[in-house]
Amino acid sequence: MRHLQRPTSLVTSLLLAVLAGLAACGGSSTSPTPTPTTTTPSATLPARPTAIAPAAGATATTDEVTFTVQNASGFDQGQAEYTFRLATRSGTLEIATAQVAAGSRQTSATLRVPRGMTLSWTATATSASGQTATSDTYTLTGATLSCAASGNAYAKRVVDWFIPACSLARNRYNDVQQVLGPPDSQGNATNGYTGIVSLGNRGRVDVDMERCAVDGPGNDVRVFQRASAEPVTLYAAGSPDGPWLMIGDRLPCGDVFLPGLRSGYCEFDLAAFEISEARYFRIEDGEHYACEIAETDSEGADIDAIEILRLK
Numbered sequence: 001m002r003h004l005q006r007p008t009s010l011v012t013s014l015l016l017a018v019l020a021g022l023a024a025c026g027g028s029s030t031s032p033t034p035t036p037t038t039t040t041p042s043a044t045l046p047a048r049p050t051a052i053a054p055a056a057g058a059t060a061t062t063d064e065v066t067f068t069v070q071n072a073s074g075f076d077q078g079q080a081e082y083t084f085r086l087a088t089r090s091g092t093l094e095i096a097t098a099q100v101a102a103g104s105r106q107t108s109a110t111l112r113v114p115r116g117m118t119l120s121w122t123a124t125a126t127s128a129s130g131q132t133a134t135s136d137t138y139t140l141t142g143a144t145l146s147c148a149a150s151g152n153a154y155a156k157r158v159v160d161w162f163i164p165a166c167s168l169a170r171n172r173y174n175d176v177q178q179v180l181g182p183p184d185s186q187g188n189a190t191n192g193y194t195g196i197v198s199l200g201n202r203g204r205v206d207v208d209m210e211r212c213a214v215d216g217p218g219n220d221v222r223v224f225q226r227a228s229a230e231p232v233t234l235y236a237a238g239s240p241d242g243p244w245l246m247i248g249d250r251l252p253c254g255d256v257f258l259p260g261l262r263s264g265y266c267e268f269d270l271a272a273f274e275i276s277e278a279r280y281f282r283i284e285d286g287e288h289y290a291c292e293i294a295e296t297d298s299e300g301a302d303i304d305a306i307e308i309l310r311l312k
């Protein structure tokens with residue numbers, strides 16, 4: 001029996017020596033990661049949605065931008081829906097979202113992107129069971145804003161407007177063109193006003209300034225309003241088709257006066273929506289008083305003019 005044991009011990013010793021030598025040659029005791037023998041399509045998807053287009057830091061060349069991400073693993077077609085979120089640069093103010101079913105290996109949605117702004121966007125995948133995977137936050141700059149190089153700081157052109165039917169029927173000051181040019185309102189409540197448009201309940205007028213307003217310290221835009229301090233809501237945009245971004249919500253307007261003017265004014269700051277520059281403004285009634293019960297011929301905010309305080 002001892003003769004039989006000796007060769008066995010020798011073989012064992014040799015094997016141990018060889019193994020020790022191999023470990024020394026490798027220089028590490030860590031086992032290599034096994035390579036999968038089969039590859040399924042989902043195995044190659046990233047752990048989180050990943051931007052394909054637009055590339056991180058890109059500048060848009062169109063107002064409608066298609067956002068595309070590589071799907072996250074486990075959030076592929078038939079497994080998830082994707083929410084694309086476009087927001088201001090800081091990410092705090094939302095501009096648009098779109099929710100779509102996952103495509104095959106990648107998912108796309110188209111959003112309208114404001115011109116002249118640096119923005120942020122993300123895509124979040126949500127599974128049927130409520131699990132989520134969110135992409136990195138990517139930066140995108142909107143298409144370049146075109147601005148006239150010269151001209152005054154007032155509105156040049158009405159691009160759209162809305163005054164409710166009741167207000168159109170009952171109000172006396174329905175000419176939206178009265179917001180163009182410098183403030184010029186005259187008259188009074190007894191004899192009638194000139195130079196204003198009464199917007200009616202939640203009515204609005206959208207104007208093209210041709211020049212652009214730029215954000216600087218403090219307020220950048222001034223709206224002139226007659227008759228008490230009826231509230232005004234103001235939106236800014238880089239295109240006449242928006243998106244319209246609100247920079248003041250029902251701000252009391254018209255109780256501060258410049259020498260020689262009958263209209264008072266209120267001011268707005270582009271920074272309220274992280275806007276760096278804007279060419280178009282939507283002036284909206286913020287009084288919100290029902291025309292049907294209003295006993296007046298100038299219902300709603302009465303707008304005389306709008307002025308850029310900081311010209312580009």
Ligand SMILES: [Ca+2]
Nearest residue numbers: 216218269270
């Ligand atoms: Ca400002």
Ligand SMILES: [Ca+2]
Nearest residue numbers: 178184195304
């Ligand atoms: Ca006017």
